Amino acid sequence: MSTETAAAPLTGPPLWRRMVTGSTLGPLAALLIAGAFFSIRTEQFLSAGNFSLIIQQVMVVGTLALGQTLVILTAGIDLSNGAVMAFGTIVMTKLAVDGSLPPVLAVALGVLVCAAFGAANGLLVTRIALPPFIVTLGMLNIAFALTHIYSKDQTVSGLPGALTALGNTFTLGGTDVTYGSIVTIALFLLFAYVLSQTAWGRHVYATGNNPEAARLTGIATKRVLVSVYTVAGVVYGIAGLLLIARTSVGDPQAGQTENLDSITAVVLGGTSLFGGRGAVLGTLIGALIVGIFRNGLQLMGVQSIYQTLITGVLVILAVTVDQLSRRRAS
Template sequence: MTTSSVGRLRARPAEAFLHNPALGPLGALVVAIIVFSLTTSTFLSVDNLSLVVQQSLVVATLALGQTLIVLTSGIDLANAAIMVLGTMLFARLVTEGSSPVLALIVGFVVCALLGGVSGGLVTWLNLPPFIVTLGMLTVVLAAGRLYSQGNSWPVTDPVLNVLGEGGYLFGQIKVTHGMTLAVVMFVLVWYALTQTSWGKHVYALGNDPEAARLTGIHVGRTRFSVYLIAGVIYAFAAWQALGRIPNADPNAFQTGNLDSITAVVIGGTSLFGGRGSVLGTVVGALIVAVLRSGLTQAGIDSLYQDVATGVLVIAAVAFDQLARRRSR
């Protein structure tokens, strides 16, 4: 076997690693689980692993909507604020006597409209997504505080709390309705991105908008639809949040937007668009939850947890840059 042949054989695993955006994060997740299982006595317990998954649900759902937007080379800094406004709409309307179904419908419509407004400004006024969603973040935060008048609402309605309920798989593993809903949403979005023409258009738009337009793709309509769908997903995240913590608080999830971006980036989705996967986002959200749970059980200060998460984000972006250079 020649030296060049050996070189090609060695390069194949590296090439596969670089071109599969979910492979690296998946390996990191496995390593983190092994490390914390060996260094703590409670991490690998069934109850703790179930809790880790439950704790990742809201951020994972926000990250699902964020993934769609990032795939088009955009970003949404307002997603957590939209979600929090959704929780307040749900809770306050029910508290004031509305039916929970009507409250859910109103909350979903408002979240979708807010996502659509961002998408419209980005699409038809050609404004930078960062600036648009930064402005939307400020507007929605202010609107939420005005609407709440500084109050929070405990949520006792079973319809609003239903996603926190559930049963036990094999009699030991707690599975909530929120987990089931999350699986359904991720599968549906995965199918839409990988098996439909709309999904191909999303990736094409992220790779090169002008090339996508020249091939006949309706770039504006595709970009707008992504923001609109993301708004609906944020409403599901709001429902998930009330299942986790039955209290609608205008000051909740203040770092939710950054956590969702972290999950997306760590999961291998390129901030430059056109590259990434739903599976990677799931893994990214789990990595964040596993790190925080494991480091907490190991007695590590929360500030060091933030340092570890930041290092992972930088490493993920560096890996993405390397992958893009190797693919050229």
């Protein structure tokens, strides 16, 4: 197996070295360079309030990108994650407000709905052998339509405090940090451990690296793929809860560009679009790169359209570097 993370034994190097692979070093360097550049160009960048804003902006997209990373590690892609997240938020908020369900139950049902979307994606990819791009593109439209049908295009407000509790903040080093940000970081650490330390994680890398070779070694690759898409759906549901906590409403217009933002974070974080190589901690760095670039350019007065242009250039550069490195390795 050619990947660092996939090939790492379950015993040997320290845990932190198995969780932080070589694929994260480039994104980390890019993050530090971007931070240094914007700290020089604008005085506001290094302020505690600005850091708090960046963290809150990264919270939702970063969590979505975590689920996207799991899918891309298997050489798939999920275009539906933003729409699925949005539907999950509407389910949670409407059940809690209109259905008068306890907030915990409403959240659980919303996450379950997102998991069902993920399982459906996985089953269509494995049982009918449809391309992940086509399956998730279709599911994007289904989730988008159901969101607007179920919500009747109405924003759900007046939410109970339990649904927005993760949007509350505490002060750390002079910076206001939301509890949702802690949840995001905890999820990244959890999946970094799972992917580097468990048999399931090794099977995910093996399936993405060479599915036929993985099957011949006894790995149930179809079952792995279904589990990956289902787990990703659960993560999208958690991202939906974080979105509710940040906005304090259930918005049927949410999630329309987050699918592309999540893919951008994954690619900038060093995960290969061809599967089998990458690390979730790199995705967290990639999400921070996107957040810092957009925040820094906004502070510099750069128009939003140019922010999008620069983000697109960064994505192409990241994929080009990945392609060149694969050619050198082959």
